[in-house]
Amino acid sequence: MKRTFVLLLSFFLLGCTEIAPPCAPYTLDAAPPRYFVILDYGHGGFDVGATGVDTGVKESDLNLVIGECTARALEDRGCFVLRTRTGPDALGDTKRDDMARRGAILCTDGADCTVSIHMNKFADRSVKGPMCYYQAGADDGEALATCVIAALCAALGRDDRPANPGNNYVTRIPSVPSVLVECGFLSNPEDEQALQDPKFQQLLADAVADGVIAYLDAQSGKPQ
Numbered sequence: 688m689k690r691t692f693v694l695l696l697s698f699f700l701l702g703c704t705e706i707a708p709p710c711a712p713y714t715l716d717a718a719p720p721r722y723f724v725i726l727d728y729g730h731g732g733f734d735v736g737a738t739g740v741d742t743g744v745k746e747s748d749l750n751l752v753i754g755e756c757t758a759r760a761l762e763d764r765g766c767f768v769l770r771t772r773t774g775p776d777a778l779g780d781t782k783r784d785d786m787a788r789r790g791a792i793l794c795t796d797g798a799d800c801t802v803s804i805h806m807n808k809f810a811d812r813s814v815k816g817p818m819c820y821y822q823a824g825a826d827d828g829e830a831l832a833t834c835v836i837a838a839l840c841a842a843l844g845r846d847d848r849p850a851n852p853g854n855n856y857v858t859r860i861p862s863v864p865s866v867l868v869e870c871g872f873l874s875n876p877e878d879e880q881a882l883q884d885p886k887f888q889q890l891l892a893d894a895v896a897d898g899v900i901a902y903l904d905a906q907s908g909k910p911q
């Protein structure tokens with residue numbers, strides 16, 4: 688036993704020709720995240736959602752790209768962000784399974800709010816622009832959606848548009864304020880092009896992040 692120990696010690700000492708750098712020190716005074724936001728990128732995998740009329744672009748892909756821009760915009764503003772998905776795949780093999788797993792993440796304890804990112808489509812191809820849905824009857828969800836659509840309309844230089852009441856799983860399931868953002872219409876030629884432009888995607892992401900922060904700051908009494 689003693690010999691084994693000496694052998695192991697020798698092996699360890701001979702093997703350590705370099706001193707390992709110390710771990711990054713953990714400091715108790717590190718600033719906690721400003722807010723905890725859950726971001727949901729709609730659809731994915733077998734469920735592509737809507738498709739662009741002119742280009743065939745998949746809503747699921749745009750949700751992921753614009754969602755990631757939004758996640759980073761919120762992180763840049765000091766938030767902790769939990770994503771429902773981080774790649775192109777769905778969360779399950781069936782729509783039911785996917786939604787159940789999505790719902791479980793959206794109901795994670797401690798979140799301040801949830802935001803689902805989607806793209807719209809409509810028979811009338813002239814209809815364009817973003818829309819924000821909240822769960823009908825949820826006052827806090829309406830206030831959040833109102834802040835987000837106001838920030839989006841301001842960023843895009845368009846007339847104010849009210850938030851819309853709705854009844855969607857992703858706004859109904861969470862117990863915290865929740866909004867479903869339809870970033871634009873894949874049926875409108877201008878929107879379809881713009882939604883694939885990285886600069887426009889960043890503009891949308893920053894506006895959504897600003898709207899979310901404006902709502903949460905107002906709720907928490909923090910300075911704007």
Ligand SMILES: [Zn+2]
Nearest residue numbers: 729736805806
């Ligand atoms: Zn969708």
